Amino acid sequence: MKHILGHKNPDTDTVCSAIGYHEFLKLKNVESKAFTLGELNNETKFVLDYFGISAPDQVQELPQNSEIILVDHNEDSQSIDNLDDLEIVEIIDHHKVKIQTDKPIKIHVEPLGSSCSIVAKKYFAKGFHISREIAGLMLAGIISDTLYFRSPTTTEKDKELAMELNKIVGIEDLEEFSIQMFDAKSNVSELTTEELVKLDYKVFDFGGEGYGIGVMETTNKEFGLERKAEILKVLAKIKKTDKLKGVFFSVIDIFKKESYTICSSEEEEKLFIKMFDAENRDQILFVDNIVSRKKEIIPVFEKTLNK
Ligand SMILES: [Mn+2]
Incomplete structure (x- = not known):
């Protein structure tokens, strides 16, 4: 049995691509099961509810030598805790490739806007029926x-695939549906500040040091920024406990395409201001026109710190 795993701090793409790929493998008579590595966010819950699909089981670790398929990630730091004991047999992803494997495996990495785009492409290529x-x-x-085709990671292919899929789904006003999704995601009132910071949070290795970068994509930035004082404390704490070189949390206004970043210490603030020419508004670092961690934030960190 192949275990399909998305990344930690699961988002909608990671969960839906795991479920979608599980259904695809079923059509190929390959036995598999989708899992999540953590609690679902409110956007993903909204989506699963909307389509009446139950959430995949959550796992922390899997038994030694289990066969796993990684979707929507390929970095150790974002994957299951006991990754080293498991056998990766396949990767489906749309991020930069970082992983090393000891055997040849199946890899499908494509610079599309989502992992779901890759999975959808597979269905259409095979002519499989999609429910x-x-x-x-x-x-x-x-x-x-x-972000409803606003992110610079969006390709023409993503738009095409979305329109093809919507012929099956039949949502009349897709933009309205996207707003419902983003509003669900923006509802973070029941989260503690640490949960908020870790909602969409990934650890990266730059120049041999660990950096934590969380983002909050929202339709109401105040839901994040009003907690600045607490966020500052939480970031400093995570930096210490997880032995990181720096921790950053960016609140991203989806509609205005603006970002507001809070850092774990003054040193990281200086680094961030230098890297992005950010405007320091009382420990909230403002940058216009940045929405994508993958395409606009990470590459700048890499260029600066990977020496
Ligand atoms: Mn993704």
């Missing part, structure tokens, strides 16, 4: 990761 529910999940994954 309305599964088409809906993949459509939602594309909308979520591309």
Whole structure:
């Protein structure tokens, strides 16, 4: 049995691509099961509810030598805790490739806007039947990761696939549906500040040191920024406990395409201001026109710190 795993701090694309790929493998008579590595965010819950699909089981670790398929990630730091004991047999992803494997494996990495786009492409290429529910999940994954085609990670292919999928799903006003998704995601009132910071949080290795970067994509930036004082404390704490070189949290206004970043210490603030020419508004670092961690934030960190 192949275990399909998305990344930690799961988002809609990671969960929906895992479910979508599980259904795809079923059609190929390959036995598999989708799992998540953590609690679902409110956007993903909204999407699963909307299409009446139950959430995959959550796992922390898997038994030694289990066969796993990684979707939507390929870095150790973002994967299951006991990754080293497991056998990666396949990767489906749309991020930069970082992983090393000891055997040849199946890898499908493509610079598309979402992992759901890659999975949807596979269905269409095989001419497989897609149920309305599964088409809906993949459509939602594309909308979520591309911020309804606003993110610079969006490609023409993503738009094409979304339109193809929506022929099956039949949502009349797709933009309205996307706003419902983003509003669900923006509802963070029940989260502690640490949960908020870790909602969409990944650890990266730059120049041999660990950096934590969380983002909050929102339709109401105040839901994040009003907690500045607490966020500052939480970031400093995470930096210390997880032995990181720096921790950053960016609140991203989806509609205005603006970002507001809070840092774990003054040193990281200086670094961030230098890297992005950010405007320091009382420990909130403002940068216009940045929405994508993958395409606009990470590459700048890499260029500066990977020496
Ligand atoms: Mn993704």
